[in-house]
Amino acid sequence: MIYSNNYKIGLEDIGKNYEANNKAILAIMQDVSALHSDSVAYGVFQIETNKRAWMILDWKIQIIKRPKYGDEIKAQTWSRKIERIYAYRDFELKDKEGNTIAIGTSRWILVDIDRRRPVRLTEDIANLYESELDKSVFSEEIEDSKNVKCEDYLFKKEYDIQRRDIDVNNHMHNLNYLHMVYEILPEEVYRNRTFDNVRIIYKKEIVYGEKVECYYYEKDDKCIITAKCEDKIKAIIELY
16 A cells, blocks of 8 residues: 655755755655554554554665755655564655655554553554555665664764654654754764765664763764763664
8 A cells, every 4th residue: 555645845844955954855754654654543643542653763765856945745655564563664755747856764663652662563453554565665674783883983972852852752753863963963064965865773762851972973975973871872873
């Protein structure tokens, strides 16, 4: 089942050259995925009833051509596969002419909101989403990062979590990790580089009041930020 919705790039979505910024692209993908879940009765309004909430583990996006202010976008999303506790979802954004301008993939878990633990994805849940098993936007699978180290960082910088960073689940909103990253980037990198590829790995939730230490390093033309709290890795963000 491919779910779609239309969007228009607004003033709040643009940056350099009046083009959509990375948060705007991610926000469209997040919104269309939420609408898809709403349509099968596993969305935001059903959280209290089902005692279940979707939580994202990974993002990977590639921007092929950035839309500009006023452009109309068609966003498509689908469940690619469901394995045990993991649900994989892909995205495609298209312009008015039907050209693909951005692609993305993601990995999710369904969390018991009372126990704060992932639940096994049963066949009846999988059947609601009608996975498109043969439709994938990337050739390689999205995988977790293991054995992450921060010894080779160029510098580290603290980021204080603000109230505006917190979402309805009382932890840092997954899109606001980009706000944090752009505050950490060196000024010359922030001003002079455009990142058309974004990878975000969420390891542990970040909550209001936590002091986040962000370790910045570069590898193979990638800018990598590892966010830690009390020596525990919370997230890894790659921009390139």
